[in-house]
Amino acid sequence: MTITVREAAAALEELGTLRRTREDHSAKIIDRVRELLGRELPPDLEEFYRQRIARLGDFDAIFPHWNPRVGWKPMATQVTELAHVNAVPLFNDGCGNLFGLDLLSRSTAPAVYFFDHEVGFEKPEYAAGSALGPFLLLLSQHDQAIQEGRAPGWELTVDPDIDKCPRAPPIWLAD
Template structure:
């Protein structure tokens, strides 16, 4: 059974790994992104915006800068992955992005890692089979590196990560 975005956020917040935005601007953000995407938005993406996630560990969430006056709205990084049929969710702090797949048309699509060095053209590896599982993996990313976890440790949290259609998981990406 998959974990919902809300469940993942509650778990990570209890662990101190998730920070939320102080002010709830989710209604405006959802409206703006829905317009940017042509009226359609995966349910998981809307759920993430409604959770007001600011960051998970050292990974900053990518949100439009909301302002009630339309001429002041800025999509910024949101447009960075649209040509690759993805919506950016988080930055790794080095210019790379984690993006939600839009090509599948699913309500709970996979999350992929996009490298800035190839201008985000295609996903390099699968980062989670859903946003909920991705959030749990993201929270353990740095710790897994420090501990030297073996390739494929991600399967213990996300047993479907190796089934993501657009790119393999990191340990198979080469």
């Protein structure tokens, strides 16, 4: 059983690692992203926007920002940043790299991948989650796992399907 975006967000909010936006502009954001990408969005992505996730630990969420007085605010990273590789950015890592949701998949719960800015986001470098819900749980443990020196493959305890993502292997198997 895969954890949903809603379940992951609720659990992470309870732990104090997830911060939400103050106002709910999710309907406008979903319409805007649909318009910018020129396609329907996977249900998991729509749920991500409905959950109003602004930040998870040290990772800032990427989504269009609506201001009722001035309209859409320009962002450093646009939701179209990964369109050339059929993905939509979800979070930046603070170093220019992006975590993006796969748009090639026909699955209602597509995988999340890590994209490296040093190679121009030309392809997913590694699988970061088999779906958006498990990815949120993994991302919340990212820094702690590094500090603790967890063994390669620890991610399987949170996301048992991470090694089955079609576009890239999990981090411990990536080149």
